[in-house]
Amino acid sequence: xxxxxxxxxxxxxxxxxxxxxxxxxxxxAARQATAxxxxxxxxxxxxxxxxxxxxxxxxxxxxxxxxxxxxxCAERVLLSAIASQHRGAVxxxxxxxxxxxxxxxxKPISPCGICRQSLLEYEERQxxxxxxxxxxxxxxxxxxxxxxxxxxxxxRGDHLKTQ
Ligand code: THU
Numbered sequence: 316x317x318x319x320x321x322x323x324x325x326x327x328x329x330x331x332x333x334x335x336x337x338x339x340x341x342x343x344a345a346r347q348a349t350a351x352x353x354x355x356x357x358x359x360x361x362x363x364x365x366x367x368x369x370x371x372x373x374x375x376x377x378x379x380x381x382x383x384x385x386x387x388c389a390e391r392v393l394l395s396a397i398a399s400q401h402r403g404a405v406x407x408x409x410x411x412x413x414x415x416x417x418x419x420x421x422k423p424i425s426p427c428g429i430c431r432q433s434l435l436e437y438e439e440r441q442x443x444x445x446x447x448x449x450x451x452x453x454x455x456x457x458x459x460x461x462x463x464x465x466x467x468x469x470x471r472g473d474h475l476k477t478q
Contacts, residue, residue: 321467326458331450337366338408338458342450344372345412349452352376352389358416361389361424365397368405368443373397390430394437405441409434410448423449423457425465434462435469 331339345364352360354377361377375393379386390411397404414420425447426434438445444461459465 323459323464325460325464328456328458330454331456334448334456334458338410338448341366341372341408341410342412342448342456344374345410346450346452348374348376349412349414352414353378354416355379356381356383356386360414360416362412363389363393364410364412365393365406366408367397367401368407371401371404373401388427388430390426391433394433398437405443406437406445407443408446408448410450412450412452414452420452421454422451423455424451425449425457425459426462428466431462431466432469435466436472438462439471 328334331342334342341364345362348362348364349360352362354360356379362374364372364374366372373393373396375389375396377387377389378392393409397406411424411426413424434445438461447459447462448456449459450456463469
């Protein structure tokens, strides 16, 4: 029997003041964009803000539905919008934040499993890593160098090839 170990390192900042300007601006954009979320069921308003290689910032927010599974996470709204409206653009960084109408927003959240799968494929599709900045409305901020770190042993398009 063999054994493998998987680990990854990420940066932890005491709060967003400790970030470089570009990252703080991006996280602020995500924090503000939480106001555009539609989350009447969970009361959990999430926003993702992407910085493109042009420097432009694009935001996406979660959009829920009375038929719960029809709701979409902020991250996948964002990726779909960029793929559809910014052909050829490269995403360099995505900041994710949230407002919790039922509680505090003090600890970073990280993308759900489905979004990790989508983020990984986007990263591979654009052949450029996507750095993640994860921060609540206040408190510690995490910086993760690429989205693949969050999905070890991922299922990939390559697995569908016949030979
Ligand atoms: N949600 C996101 O939009 N992104 C995440 O990373 C985690 C969860 C949304 C889905 C749902 O609308 C609400 O947050 C509660 O799960």
